[in-house]
Amino acid sequence: MIELKNFVIEGARGFRLKADELQIKSGLFIQIYGNNNSGKSLLLKCLAGLYHNYSGELLYNGVQEKPGKYSVILINDFLAVMPDKSVKYNLYLPFGKTTKRKKDLLEEMLKDSGLDKCLDHKVKTLSRSEIKILELIRAIIQQPHFLLIDDFDTYFDNTSLKNLTKVFDHAAKAGTAIVITTRKKFEGITSSYAINSGEIYKL
């Protein structure tokens, strides 16, 4: 579980984002929505351990510093793929060989997402949204403790969210907590937070 207590992010030009209390429990799907420049991306970077200019407490299972045993994968505008390599190559890139059970699960998720038809295609032939689905599946198969997706609405809409329901279910079953940031509220996500006037509120 990630827990934020009296948490304040300091950004450029006097930017501040405050979160009195935010809990991200394992297996939960959380959306944090807010306008542009509201600090959504900065918040995810803090959670991923990539931004450290903050005060307050950021606890990983009750511990202040992020211990190495908790895996966090952040999906954002960075294209974490090798464009000249195949979809299959990119899927297996971070872990190489895998167990049969995971392989079956991977196949299932690829089928659910429709990516199974283009396994041998080069990634550069895919759309931006398909690339993000690839990144998403690749992240979920690794069963990280936390999966953070920035600007979710840039790559996915309500329809694709519906199509990816099974994929997200796999993550929930594995205990992966998913945190997405969006500019608009998605329906069907139980736990939602909003950023308004430099503060994060639970809805």
Add this chain to the structure above:
Amino acid sequence: MKLRYLLQILIILVLLLIDDGIINLRQYSQEELNFRAEQIYLEIEEQPAILIVTEEQSERISDDISNLYFVKQVIKQSKNELIETLSSQYRLDEASSLLDELSLPAVVEIQFKGEAFREIESSLFLQATEKEEGIFQILYSDDNYLDQWRKLDTLLKYSGLIEDYWQWVYWGLAIIILLTVISFRINFENRQESYWQVYARSGGKSGLSRIFRILNSIFLVFIPIAIAMGLEYFLWINQTFGYMPDFHFHIMRSAALVIVSLLSLFLIRRKNYD
């Protein structure tokens, strides 16, 4: 990437083999020159100076001359030895008693050290003999050695040229090898950087890139060095190659190259992930 890495190993291997070839060529050339010089030294030693001296002074003169640093050996033939030689050579057994009564001189044969006897030593020898009393005749001329000295001068010139040439080429090539290793490492890892970024962002094990960078740095120089050393050893075993590989040199060179290869990692551009 694998092909690129193999090509880098191959290029370093070729450079190392050229480097080793230069060392061995230098060693072979110097040994050949030393062999020729040894033959000339022998020629000098085979041309002794002869002093005809009084029997009484012969011992002292022999001692004085043998103390000169360029003298290898002094052989003194006393009056009795001369009578014996003359008697046996000319069958003068009956006249030996007569010969014994004669006042015959002694003969001192001086053999020079080939490697130490040059023009200056020739003058020193003549000066030394001039000072001595009791010398009737000196059978010596430095003209006898002029040919050998000329040959030695030429050999020394060649030896110096080879040494100078070897130093420049060897150290020049050593710098080229070091720069090649640095350039290969930086170039290769900069190309790999995008892969490692994707790898890290896709959830790959943190720290694996560092391990691979270090391993690549070591293998890039260790593999060609091991091949070069193995090849030289194989050729030596099969007597195709005249010299046993100098393992001490190979270890020193490997250490220098591995250190440079690892230090070049500090020069790699590292991009921030966000």
